Amino acid sequence: MGKGGRGWSLGLAGLLSPVTIWLGLFFLIPLLFILAYSFGKSGVYGGITLGFYPSNYLKVFNPLYLEIIVRTFVIALTNTFLCLVLGYPLAYFIAFKSGRHKNILILLVMIPFWTSLLLRAYAWVVILGGNGIANRTLQFLHITDHPLDLIFTPQAVIMGMVYSYLPFMILPLYAALEKFDSRLKEAAQDLGASRWQTFWRVTFPLSMPGVIAGSILVFIPSAGEFVIPNLLGGARIVMVGNLIQQQFLEARDWAFGSALAVMLAVLLVGAIMFYVRRVGSEKLEEV
Amino acid sequence: MANTKGGPVYTGLRKIPDRVLLLFAGLIYLFLYAPIMVLIFFSFNSTKNTQVWTGFSTQWYGELIRDTSVFNALKLSLTVGLTATAIATVIGTLTALALSRYDFRGKTFADSAIYAATVMPEIVVGVSLLVFFVAATIELGIVTIIIAHVAFCISFVTIVVRARLAGMDRSVEEAAQDLGATPVQTFLRVTLPLILPGVMAGALLAFTLSFDDFVITFFVAGVGSSTLPLQIYSMIKFGVSPVINALSTVVMISTMVLILGGSRFLSRGENA
Numbered sequence: 001m002g003k004g005g006r007g008w009s010l011g012l013a014g015l016l017s018p019v020t021i022w023l024g025l026f027f028l029i030p031l032l033f034i035l036a037y038s039f040g041k042s043g044v045y046g047g048i049t050l051g052f053y054p055s056n057y058l059k060v061f062n063p064l065y066l067e068i069i070v071r072t073f074v075i076a077l078t079n080t081f082l083c084l085v086l087g088y089p090l091a092y093f094i095a096f097k098s099g100r101h102k103n104i105l106i107l108l109v110m111i112p113f114w115t116s117l118l119l120r121a122y123a124w125v126v127i128l129g130g131n132g133i134a135n136r137t138l139q140f141l142h143i144t145d146h147p148l149d150l151i152f153t154p155q156a157v158i159m160g161m162v163y164s165y166l167p168f169m170i171l172p173l174y175a176a177l178e179k180f181d182s183r184l185k186e187a188a189q190d191l192g193a194s195r196w197q198t199f200w201r202v203t204f205p206l207s208m209p210g211v212i213a214g215s216i217l218v219f220i221p222s223a224g225e226f227v228i229p230n231l232l233g234g235a236r237i238v239m240v241g242n243l244i245q246q247q248f249l250e251a252r253d254w255a256f257g258s259a260l261a262v263m264l265a266v267l268l269v270g271a272i273m274f275y276v277r278r279v280g281s282e283k284l285e286e287v
Numbered sequence: 288m289a290n291t292k293g294g295p296v297y298t299g300l301r302k303i304p305d306r307v308l309l310l311f312a313g314l315i316y317l318f319l320y321a322p323i324m325v326l327i328f329f330s331f332n333s334t335k336n337t338q339v340w341t342g343f344s345t346q347w348y349g350e351l352i353r354d355t356s357v358f359n360a361l362k363l364s365l366t367v368g369l370t371a372t373a374i375a376t377v378i379g380t381l382t383a384l385a386l387s388r389y390d391f392r393g394k395t396f397a398d399s400a401i402y403a404a405t406v407m408p409e410i411v412v413g414v415s416l417l418v419f420f421v422a423a424t425i426e427l428g429i430v431t432i433i434i435a436h437v438a439f440c441i442s443f444v445t446i447v448v449r450a451r452l453a454g455m456d457r458s459v460e461e462a463a464q465d466l467g468a469t470p471v472q473t474f475l476r477v478t479l480p481l482i483l484p485g486v487m488a489g490a491l492l493a494f495t496l497s498f499d500d501f502v503i504t505f506f507v508a509g510v511g512s513s514t515l516p517l518q519i520y521s522m523i524k525f526g527v528s529p530v531i532n533a534l535s536t537v538v539m540i541s542t543m544v545l546i547l548g549g550s551r552f553l554s555r556g557e558n559a
Contacts (some may be wrong), residue, residue, distance in 0.1 A: 011470070019445070023438060026437075031411075033419050047343070089315075093311070111546070114543070114546050115539050119519070120323070122519070122535060125508060125527060126325070126337050129338075136338070166315075192551070226502060231523060241410045244414060248506070259411065261414050261415065264411060268408060269403075
């Protein structure tokens, strides 16, 4: 191991060439491929003619597809908001009120975090299914007298998403709150702030890095989600992820599928940058 | 309560808002665990019903063991997971060394590419690799699955190892070199043992990500090769069955043991 330093050297080239080859060849170049395909034209038998045809992008404005795109963002935003609202109090509780049980409580959040998303979606397929536990509980409580359509609804998809992504929100929130210096809270209260004021003017703004990190970790995968709407939304609640999958594996319109994928990537990266800038700068003004 | 050092402090649960918070926290934990518990519970049901309890039985576990397609999928998942982890851990560690020790032109680009690989939606990565493999006429199968898994694991290993390198005292390396150790000796005898907990944590993360991955694998697997998540997905699509509950139980408990064991092992490494 050299002492490091500035500029290129043989040692540095040696360290970096494997990652350059692997990520270049199997991450960046494939992205350029779908960018090129997105401007191509799909043939009848799934072949593709490269060129510069904007028609794939214009197709997105077809009301049928526009509805799917809007639905995707509404579901992903709702999920992010619900995870924040449900996750924040829990992260706050673990960070400030759990005393000596702190480690076990955070471990209990990490276990579902490490459990396969597919299996956690399956749990809800069983629970919300035709004669599932949810329906039987509702009938037992006399809320309804016949099984309701719980699965294959937007609510089922959101339920599955909140369940799957909640730990992704709690962990960064906890990490941010855990670093919090309680003397700041005491100072605010000594200066006459109520508990409520202290929270909104001191604790919450200082936990902003956790809120941003958690929101990104939840929003990105839920906007690109394809398993949960597939299992819990069925043919009725289609999201962009399902639409892309259909273009590639069923309709074999790879040009349109590529255009959708490029758009999803650009919109998500754009959304993150906008969010980090906005919320980030407000946070700076606050300090 | 004495609090001279700052940091969170335990103030008890005397006040009403705190009790509301406690109740809320309890409900969230119930929400997180009840569905998993229901899943595990019905894997021991005596009939094919996954909804109504009819009696205790372990027959679904027996059926699971006899299911050769599940066994083959598990074998493929382990092969892919171990191979991809080994490759990604080596490449990721080298990358972390380059990024934390050198300042070079293009570093910002390298940083953003590595970060982008972690936030890019899986479906985009999956379809772009599918397009690439088909265009390059590489046959879809175990090789393409491993290539794809290495690609998405490298960044995570890099980030974890780099964090460990950032916290490392470099004067030991300098001391070794002053005493005449070559760069390779210094790396193998000094640097590597010091960053080993970070490397192991990166490897553990890579293995879990590879073993659990569904979306990217779904696009690059081709027809013949099913990893465990692909197998589970096709079973769920075929219909709810207590065999899936049994399989879920086994997978969840194995993951839990791996993570708990791994984190204990790693925390021992941290203290050493």
